[in-house]
Amino acid sequence: MTGLFSEVFLAALLFGAVTAAVPLLLAGLGEQMSEKAGVLNIGIEGMMIFGAYLGFVGAYYSGSLWLGFLVGALGGMAVAAVMALLCVRLGLNQIVIGIALTLGLEGLTALLHHFQFSRSYPRLPAADKTPIPLLADIPVLGPALFQHHLVVYFAVALVFVMICIYRRTQLGLNLQAAGDKPAALDVAGIDVIRTRTIAVLTTGALAGLGGAYLANVGAGIFIPFITNGAGFLGIVLAMLARGRPLWVLFGALLFGVCLSLTTAMQVAGINMPTDVIQMLPFLAVMIMLVLFGRKASLPAALGLPYERGAR
Amino acid sequence: MSVETTPASATALEPSLPEGGRGDLVRRLVMTLGPILAALVIAGCILLAVGVNPLTYYGFVIERGLLSPLGVQQTLTRMAPLLFLAAGLIVAFRAGMWNLGGDGQFLLGAVSAAAAGPFLVQFLPVWLALVCAFLLATAVAMLWSLLPALLRAYQGVNEIITTLMMTFLGTSLANVLVKLAFLDPSTTVPQTRTLPVEDRLPRLFDTTISSGLVLGLVAIVAVHLMMTRTAFGLKLQVVGANPRAAVHSGLGVPTLTIAVFAISAGLAGLAGAVDILGVQGNVRADWNPAYAMAVIPMVFLARMNGFAAIGFVFLLSVLSIGGESAARRLGVPHHFTLVLVSIVLIMLAVAEYIDHHFIKTRRV
C-alpha cells in the first residue's frame, strides 16, 4: 500500500506544490511591487477571483487557454484601474476600498457563476504540459518539477525579471522612492501618481493571471470563492519577503506544499479530513508571522496617499 | 522595523463628531443616503445584466423583509447577531484596529454554543445552561483573537492580515469540530446536536421574534455609551485617532490593544451564540453566513455611532431576509447582498471624498 513517503505521494506532492504555488507566486510578486511603491493592495484577492472567473469564461467559450489567460490578466488590471483611480489618484482609504473590491468581486463572480454555470459545472480539458528537456527525465522529480504548463516557467522567469527591474532600472528606483519618500520623487520631477499607478496595474495583471491559472490549469473549473485566500497569502508573502522577489518564490513553494497536501494524501491513500489539511497553509502563515513578523519591513509611505504640498 | 499599522479611523470616514446646525444635518443626511441610493442603482444595473428586473427584485426584498408580518419578525430576529457584530466592530474600528476576523470568531462562538447548549440543558436549569453557553462562546472567541492581538501589541504586526488568516483557520476549525468532535450521530446530515426548540432563547411576547434582539440592542447601546462616556472608551478613541499621542499621554497601548481585540472578538462570539441558541439550534457543516463582512459597511455608514448603527443594521437585515425570499422567487443567489453592500462602501468612500474636498477646514 502506498504511504507517506512513497514515490507516488512525493511525486503528487511536488507536482501539486508547483501548481499551487504559481498563483501565490504571481500574487506575491504583484503585491510586492505595489508595496514597494507604497500602496497596500488589499483588493488583490478581488483581482484574483475576477481574473479566475474571466480566465475561465474566456477559455471556455473560445477553446483557447491562452485567450483565457489574457482575458484574466486584463480583468485583474481593470479592477486594479479602479483601485488606482480611487486610492492612488483620489486618495481614498486603501484598506476600505480594498475590502470593498474583494467582497464585491467575490459576490459578483459567484452571482455570475450561478446564472451561467451552476447547472452544468463545466470543466476545461486538462492543460498541456511542456517538459523541459533533460530535466524532465530525472526520475520522480523530473515530471513533478519540470513538466508543467508554460505559464509556470513564465512565473519563475518573472522572479528574475523583477530582480532586474528593482536593481537595475530607473523604474526600480522610482518605485522605491515612491514608497519610501514620495516627496523626493515629486521634487525630482517624476509623477508619483503615475509611478504608483504603474505598480498597481502590474499587480492587477499578475493577480488576474494567477487567478486565471488557478481556474484553468490548477483546477480546470471555476467555482465561487475558488481563490480561498490566495490573494491574502500573496500579501503575506510580500510582507515577509522584505522586497526580495526570490524570497517570494521560496515562500510560494512552501505554501504550495501545504496546499497540495490534500490531493497528495488522497493519491497516496492516506485518509485525513480535508478540513484539517486546509488549515495547514494558514497555520504555516501564522507560524511564520510569529517568528518573522517583527522583521517584516514595509516602506515608510505605505498606505498613505500622496498629496503634493501637504504638510 | 515592524510593519506599519494603518489605523482604521485614519480614513476619510471619521467617527461622528458633535457639530450643530441645521445645514449640517442636511449635509449628513445626503452623505449617508446618497451612497445607498447610488449603490442601489449600480447594483440594479448588474441585475439587469443577468436578466433580472431590479425593481422586481427590490420589490420582493421590501415585501418580504419589511411589509410581510412574518417577514418583519424574521428581520428583527436576524438583527440580533448583526447587532452584536456591529458592536464589536465599533469598538475595534474606533480604537484604530482592523478586526477582520469577525466571521471566524462568530463561527467558533456558534460552534461552542452549539456544543455546550444541548449538553448542559441535560442537567442544568435552562437559563443557567444558556448563560454558560454564552460565556463559553465569548471565551472561545476571545481566545481566538489573542494571537493577532499579541502580534499587533508587541510586534507591531499589521492585524489586517493576521485576523484574516485567523478567519480562514477558524472557518476550517469550526468545520472540523462540527464534523468530528460534536457530530450528531442520530442524523445523516452532518451537524451538531440540536438544541430543542423549547430550550432556546425565549420569543418576545406573541411574536416569533427572538429575545436575542433585546440582547443585541443592549449590547450595542452599552458599547456606544462605553465609547462616548467612559474613560476607557476615550482611551480607545485616542489610540485610534492618534497612536503616538496615546503613547505620549501615558496610555498603556499594548494592554489596551489586547483589551480591544478581546472585547471585539467576544462580541462576535456572542453573535454566533445568539444565532444558534436563539434561532438555528445547531451548526450544520460548511455553514458560514459571513455576516461580519456584510456588517462592516453598515458600521462605516453609521460613522461608528451605536444608535445610527441600529438603523443601518435594520436595513441590512431587511436586505438579508428579503434577499433570501427573492432568491427563491427570482433565482438570484444571496451573493447579491454582498455585491450591493460592497458598492455601498465604495460609494460611501467617494461621498466622503466629495464632502472633504468641498468643505475646507479653516485655521483659527
Place this chain on the structure above:
Amino acid sequence: MTNASSSQAGGKPEIVTLERVTKRFPGIVANNAVDLSIRAGEVHVLLGENGAGKSTLIGMLSGLQQPSEGRILVDGVPTPITSPRQALALGIGTVFQHMMLVPTLTVAENLLLGGPWWQRPKSEELEARVAEISRTLGITVNLHAKVSDLSLGEQQQVEILRALLRNSRLLILDESTSMLTPKGIDDLGALMRRLVEQGLAIVFITHKLKEAAAFGDRISVLKLGRKVGEISPQRLRARSENEIIVEIVELMFGRKENDPEEQDRVARAFPVETTPLLEVRDLAVPATATAPGLASISFDIRPGELLGIAGIDGNGQKQLAEALAGQLATSGGMVRLAGESLNGLGVGERREKGLRYLTDDRLGEGTVGTFPVSINFFLKQIGTSPFWRKGVEQRQEIDRRAGELVREYDVRTPSIKTPIGRLSGGNIQKILIARELAEGVKAVVFNKPTYGLDLANTLATRQRVREVAARGMAVLLISTDLEELLSMCDRIAVMSGGALVGTVENSGDARTKVGRLMIGLAA
C-alpha cells in the same frame, strides 16, 4: 518704509520676476501682492519671521503651488510654473527645509532619480559630472553612501549638488542653516559666494537677521504676507552689519530697537549647596536604525534653574526628552526627581510625580487633532477625578475647567468644543503649556517650544518658560536656536552624537564656548 525695488539699468540680468503675486488659502492670505526680482550673480535674501509667507513663495517658484493672483516671469516671459518637473526644466532648483532625499537609496541613486522609467540609470555619466562640479566648487560627496548614513549637513550638500546637476540657474535655499554648526553656516556662505560668482542666482530664505546681513547681496523683507522693504546691494555695501540690522528691524517692526528677540537676562545665583531637584546619572539609550542612542548622560538641575540643551537637531535631544518622560526605554542610568527615583515608572506615573514633557511635535503626538480643545487639556489625565468619576466622564467639570484655562492662558478659540487641529500653532502651544503646568508640576522638559511660532507667540512662550523657572521648578530647555538659549538659560549644555560634550555657564563668552563645543572642540 522703503518700497522701491531697484530695477536700474546696469544691474545684473533678471532671471525670475514676481509681479504682484498673491496666494490665498481658506481664511488666510499667505502672500499679498509681492513684487520680487531675482537676478543672476546675486544672493537675494528673503527675510521674515515665521508666518511671513516665505515658504509659500518658494512653493510657487518650485511648482508646488500656483498663485491666486499676479504672475511669474521667467526671463521676462510670463510663465506659469505648474509642476516641480517644469520648475526644474526652467532651471529652478530648490533645497527644501525638510530633507527631500530617499533615505534608503544611495547618494548616486538619489541623484539619478528623475530619468525616464524604462532606462538604465546612467551612473558613469553621473560620476563624471559630479567630479567636475566637486572640483570647481569644493563640495565632496560619497556617491555610494546610503543617505540615511549621512549627517544632515552632508545631506544638504547632496541636495545642492542635485540642483546643480539639473543645470539650475536659480538655486533656492529654504532655511538651510537650521541644521548646521556655526562653522557649517560659514562654509555654506562661502559656497554661495562661489556659486554666484559663476553666474548662478540664489534665493536664501531665513528668519535670522545676522545671516541675512552677512550673506545677502540684496535683502527683501517680508511681513505677514507683504513685502515691506528691499535693501539694494549698494546700500548693503555702504552700511555696516549693525546698521543694516537696525534698518531691517525698523522695516519689520516699525520702531528703532535692537533685535526684539534679545532681552536682557538677569543672571541669577544659585548657592552651591542647593540640592538638585532633577538629577540624571549615566542615562543611556540604545541606538536604533533610525535614531541615535544616548551615551551616559548626566546633569543636575536645581530648583528654579533653567538648563539649556544646545546642539544640532538629531543628536539625541529628542531621545533625551523621551527617555526622561518615560516614552523611551533606557538601557542604564538613573533619573531622580525631588530625591525620588523615577526608574521603572511609566509615562503617566512620572507625570504624576511632577515631571512634565512639552513635546515639539504638537499635532503628531501632543494632541489629537480631531478632538475638542476641552478633551485635549486633559489628555494626560484621562480617568482621574474630578473629571472622571468611577470611570464615567463628568462633562461639566471638564468644560468648566477648560473654560478657565482658556481664559487664563489667553487661548483664541471659537469654543472649547472646536477640534484642536483647527487652531493656529500658537494657540495649540498655549493649550499644551497649560496642560503640562497643571497641578503638581516640579520639573518641565521643553522641547523646541518656540519652533514654528510667530514672534508674538514666541515671546509669550519664552515668558512662560521663565515664569516656570521663577516659581522654583527645574526647567530643561531643548532648543536649536542658540540665541534663544543664550537669552534665557542659566547654564547651557551641548549635545553631540548622543552625549553631553560640555556644560557652560551662561556668561560673557558663552556663545563662543558653545559654538566650539558644537563642532567638537573643547570649550
